Amino acid sequence: MSSNHVNSPNMKLELVVFNVSDVERTKAFYENLGWRFDIDVVEGDFRGVHFTPPNSDASILFRKGVTPNNSGSAHNLVLAVDDLDAAREDLIARGVNVSDIFHYAGAPFNNAVENPRVSGRDPQARSYFSFASFEDPDGNIWLLQEITTRFPGRLWESTRAGDLDVATLASLLAETAKQHDHYKKTHAEHHWWDWYAPYLSARQNGSSSEEAAAVADRYMEEIFPVLST
Incomplete structure (x- = not known):
């Protein structure tokens, strides 16, 4: 399979959708984070609220009024930050319960090992390897991943x-x-x-x-x- 993307159509991940039990409560939570409020749509029993994290090209839509087959919390939604300490301090100042900084015993996001989270920053101070986490009122889990230097080839060429x-x-x-x-x-x-x-x-x-x-x-x-x- 070819990995050449030069002539591929644009295909941008722009939205993550998950369910919540109390839309008003969750809306207030993300408003408190300082995320951009985009839209609140109500159609019959369906309601969807759209927010975008600061300077992000991807957004979230949380909703109520879907089938039980689509229920359940979202895990390991990742927010890239260039200063993990500053991001934690901002969230804590907003009243959010944020974990201490940690790194993974194995590779990032590897929960397959026993006690995967190790307290403290990555010992080698590597980009991508240090984290903190927090949850919204429905238990949707967000990870703050500190990325100070991108790996080669991790940015799409752009002419913006x-x-x-x-x-x-x-x-x-x-x-x-x-x-x-x-x-x-x-x-x-x-x-x-x-x-x-x-x-x-x-x-x-x-x-x-x-x-x-x-x-x-x-x-x-x-x-x-x-x-x-």
């Missing part, structure tokens, strides 16, 4: 503006200017930034230069149809 260094952004702007030059030669006078914006947006979302130019052209035709010649 926030991930570009200055040199890469300068190169992309130069490319945009070159592509725009073709457009302005055949169209009426206009503000260059109106063309640049859709082009850059498309490139930052993975489109090729040709695809991005077509997106920018269509945008200009839709917004400023008089520019077409």
Whole structure:
């Protein structure tokens, strides 16, 4: 099976769903954590509440009104933090019962050995190896995993503006200017930034230069149809 992801469609883990017995109580718990409240949906006997941890691309949805086959607590939901001490202190200040820092006797998340949790940080101070934990009112277990340095290959390549260094952004702007030059030669006078914006947006979302130019052209035709010649 090929591991090449270059031409694979985007497939992002963005939501973890679990059940709770008291939605209001659980909603208050996650609000107290300072997580972003997104939505509260009620349809008949179903209710779902959506929260997102700070700066996370993945969210949680807890709900009531599902079949018993889907019941039970979620275990080992993992929150990556870059400073485990600071994360613990913040939760404790919010009244959350947080465990002491621990590491696993075996590899991280290995509960197959007897007494898997060992008190204290990882003796070798390795990234990924130190943890703390807490539970919500229904016993859903969260792990705080300290990640200070990512293993090689653990970050997807991205062209989002926030991930570009200055040199890469300068190169992309130069490319945009070159592509725009073709457009302005055949169209009426206009503000260059109106063309640049859709082009850059498309490139930052993975489109090729040709695809991005077509997106920018269509945008200009839709917004400023008089520019077409």
